[in-house]
Amino acid sequence: MEGLAMLRQLIGQLQELLELYGSNPPHPHPPQPLHFLQPLHPLPLSELHSQQHHRLCLLDVNDGSTDDYYSLIMTARKSESLKMLEPYKLPLAKKSRKDRTRGKSSMTTNTVEVMEEQIWKDFPEDLFEAVIARIPVATFFRFRSVCQKWNSLLNSQSFSQHCAQVPQGNPWFYTITHENVNSGSMYDPSLKKWHHPTISSLPNKIIILPVASAGGLVCFLDIGHRNFYICNPLTQSFKELPARSVKVWSRVAVGMTLNGNSTTGGYKILWVGCNGEFEVYDSVKNSWIRPGNMPSYIKLPLSLNFRSQAVSIDGTLYFMRSDPEGIVSYDMVTGVWKQYIIPAPLHLTDHTLAEYGGQIMLVGLLTKNAATCVCIWELQKMTLLWKEVDRMPNIWCLEFYGKHVRMTCLGNKGLLMLSLRYRQMNRLVTYNVSSREWLKVPGCAVPRGRKRQWIACGTAFHPCLTATA
Amino acid sequence: MADDGVNTKVEAVSKATTETIELRTEDGGVFDVDKPVAMEFLILKSFYEDEGRVFDKTSIRLPNVKQLELSKVIEYCTRALEFGAKSAAAAGDKDAERMVRQEREGFEAEFVDELSNEMLKELILAVNFLDIKEMLDFLIRSVANRIRNRSVAYVRQFFDIENDFTPQEEDQIHQENAWAFEGVDAD
Numbered sequence: 154m155e156g157l158a159m160l161r162q163l164i165g166q167l168q169e170l171l172e173l174y175g176s177n178p179p180h181p182h183p184p185q186p187l188h189f190l191q192p193l194h195p196l197p198l199s200e201l202h203s204q205q206h207h208r209l210c211l212l213d214v215n216d217g218s219t220d221d222y223y224s225l226i227m228t229a230r231k232s233e234s235l236k237m238l239e240p241y242k243l244p245l246a247k248k249s250r251k252d253r254t255r256g257k258s259s260m261t262t263n264t265v266e267v268m269e270e271q272i273w274k275d276f277p278e279d280l281f282e283a284v285i286a287r288i289p290v291a292t293f294f295r296f297r298s299v300c301q302k303w304n305s306l307l308n309s310q311s312f313s314q315h316c317a318q319v320p321q322g323n324p325w326f327y328t329i330t331h332e333n334v335n336s337g338s339m340y341d342p343s344l345k346k347w348h349h350p351t352i353s354s355l356p357n358k359i360i361i362l363p364v365a366s367a368g369g370l371v372c373f374l375d376i377g378h379r380n381f382y383i384c385n386p387l388t389q390s391f392k393e394l395p396a397r398s399v400k401v402w403s404r405v406a407v408g409m410t411l412n413g414n415s416t417t418g419g420y421k422i423l424w425v426g427c428n429g430e431f432e433v434y435d436s437v438k439n440s441w442i443r444p445g446n447m448p449s450y451i452k453l454p455l456s457l458n459f460r461s462q463a464v465s466i467d468g469t470l471y472f473m474r475s476d477p478e479g480i481v482s483y484d485m486v487t488g489v490w491k492q493y494i495i496p497a498p499l500h501l502t503d504h505t506l507a508e509y510g511g512q513i514m515l516v517g518l519l520t521k522n523a524a525t526c527v528c529i530w531e532l533q534k535m536t537l538l539w540k541e542v543d544r545m546p547n548i549w550c551l552e553f554y555g556k557h558v559r560m561t562c563l564g565n566k567g568l569l570m571l572s573l574r575y576r577q578m579n580r581l582v583t584y585n586v587s588s589r590e591w592l593k594v595p596g597c598a599v600p601r602g603r604k605r606q607w608i609a610c611g612t613a614f615h616p617c618l619t620a621t622a
Numbered sequence: 623m624a625d626d627g628v629n630t631k632v633e634a635v636s637k638a639t640t641e642t643i644e645l646r647t648e649d650g651g652v653f654d655v656d657k658p659v660a661m662e663f664l665i666l667k668s669f670y671e672d673e674g675r676v677f678d679k680t681s682i683r684l685p686n687v688k689q690l691e692l693s694k695v696i697e698y699c700t701r702a703l704e705f706g707a708k709s710a711a712a713a714g715d716k717d718a719e720r721m722v723r724q725e726r727e728g729f730e731a732e733f734v735d736e737l738s739n740e741m742l743k744e745l746i747l748a749v750n751f752l753d754i755k756e757m758l759d760f761l762i763r764s765v766a767n768r769i770r771n772r773s774v775a776y777v778r779q780f781f782d783i784e785n786d787f788t789p790q791e792e793d794q795i796h797q798e799n800a801w802a803f804e805g806v807d808a809d
Contacts, residue, residue, distance in 0.1 A: 272740045273781045280746060280762065281781075287766035294802035298774050298795045300783050339801075350801040600804050 286315035290616040313619040326563050326570045327363050327371055327386050328611030334360050338597050347597045354391035365409035368416040369617025372409050383622040392622035398441050401426045408463030408470035410485050416620040421485050427454045451492050461505035462565050473506050495537050507565040509586035515539055518560050525553040543589055564613025572608040579607045644681035651689025662699045664753035691748040698757055734764045
């Protein structure tokens with residue numbers, strides 16, 4: 154109300170001035186230093202400088218009598234353009250510190266630099282989401298505290314679509330360490346950083362182990378092989394699967410596939426036991442379905458290689474077995490089992506399946522006369538034989554000479570993490586299948602802890618902000 | 623990039639006299655743009671191809687684009703086409719491919735380094751209007767890169783976003799996502 158009264162007063166005074174000096178251009182230009190502001194138009198400064206334009210005015214504050222009008226206009230209108238009228242404070246030469254530190258900035262066509270805050274005001278929501286979708290995953294979680302809107306982006310359909318359009322980078326690794334069996338440690342190979350989330354939704358009284366992953370979700374099985382849990386380690390979206398109908402409590406191998414391109418289309422989980430029992434969970438129906446018995450041409454018992462994770466290619470799961478050595482596969486769409494007899498390379502231990510670009514691969518330790526090396530093989534489809542394609546650099550292998558080494562392979566698609574253990578050492582290495590790059594991994598240590606932790610097991614997963622269990 | 627065969631692109635870029643299109647910006651700029659470059663603007667491409675118009679020399683007015691932005695867009699798209707051609711020529715030779723990739727990364731880093739935040743935003747809006755997917759992705763990634771290693775307070779100031787959390791709410795979010803804050807220095 155105070156503002157309104159001031160405004161009225163202002164208008165009254167302006168009207169007085171108008172009568173005194175006239176507002177039409179043909180009038181002889183009054184010699185007084187007093188000019189006054191045309192109240193309804195925000196004025197770019199360049200126009201104000203123009204002498205010809207009688208309707209536009211610049212308050213000359215040298216004349217003390219205009220001070221009142223000036224301050225009145227300031228309080229009544231509070232417009233940006235009036236700020237620019239502050240005498241002797243034209244922001245022409247002043248560059249804000251932010252701009253100076255941000256590299257060379259191109260001069261805008263206006264002579265006055267636009268205030269920093271104005272830049273993103275008309276930026277469409279859609280493009281904002283596109284920017285945020287391209288921020289590194291860990292940084293996104295930090296930026297959730299920027300404002301309410303950013304915090305709720307995880308629930309936004311449009312944001313999900315933006316994330317889906319960003320090409321997927323390296324997978325992360327979710328691992329369980331011997332020291333902390335009830336919580337996980339995640340490794341980001343792009344930034345070479347370990348993270349230690351607390352996933353409060355996961356049961357912490359029982360030990361659960363990650364056994365498979367697809368589309369950003371990780372499938373956990375408790376150590377007694379009874380209950381399955383699905384979780385997105387980043388967002389803690391979590392679900393306990395209904396109890397299985399087939400009560401098989403012995404060890405099982407597990408595979409997971411997506412129905413479509415993302416978890417929104419649903420996912421399926423297959424477990425298979427050594428006596429040929431198997432069952433499939435369908436997330437769309439939220440129930441277990443038993444598609445049938447294993448066909449007789451599959452030789453039983455299945456000596457499944459439990460250290461090896463199942464490999465998924467185009468909706469088909471591949472499991473490694475021995476006796477006879479080879480692979481059994483299950484097509485999640487057609488429900489067909491197939492068997493491949495493939496002789497294993499000699500002197501091979503601790504081997505697991507992997508996959509890259511539709512090509513099945515094998516990773517394992519080759520030990521010959523006290524020399525141990527990590528080797529990579531490719532499956533030749535025509536001959537069903539393994540062909541060696543790469544080895545860990547010799548210098549690194551020398552470390553294991555004469556020692557009894559065990560290896561666990563985490564992740565089996567594109568980027569593999571190998572955990573090599575002997576005596577008191579736990580060496581971690583990543584192998585990029587396409588670039589054939591071997592990289593050392595920094596040791597895993599909890600914050601404020603000094604001791605390196607031992608990796609027991611784990612799985613790779615694609616860090617996906619919008620995957621929901 | 624446009625899915626014409628690479629050969630067509632290489633030919634088009636190296637021909638002495640290429641077909642050009644005249645583009646006029648809203649602030650009076652006039653540009654003669656090589657046709658292959660102009661066809662990267664999907665808004666133009668669909669104007670000609672989808673609507674079956676005959677390609678003639680009439681000039682096109684671009685209502686939402688200013689001359690400063692258009693000149694930058696033309697610069698980027700021209701170089702991008704060149705890199706595409708070089709990359710295709712180097713296919714199979716890993717070292718040559720790497721060299722082209724590095725050259726391109728160098729050009730892109732320099733290109734974006736010279737842009738103020740305001741110019742970057744104006745370019746994004748122009749490229750969004752012209753519908754140039756690859757350049758849009760590049761520019762948006764550049765904005766993401768400018769804030770990725772910054773503190774939450776910096777990001778708020780950068781975009782002029784008000785903090786609408788109570789201190790307790792902010793604390794709670796900090797706690798829930800504590801793992802992401804570990805080992806990060808302020809700014």
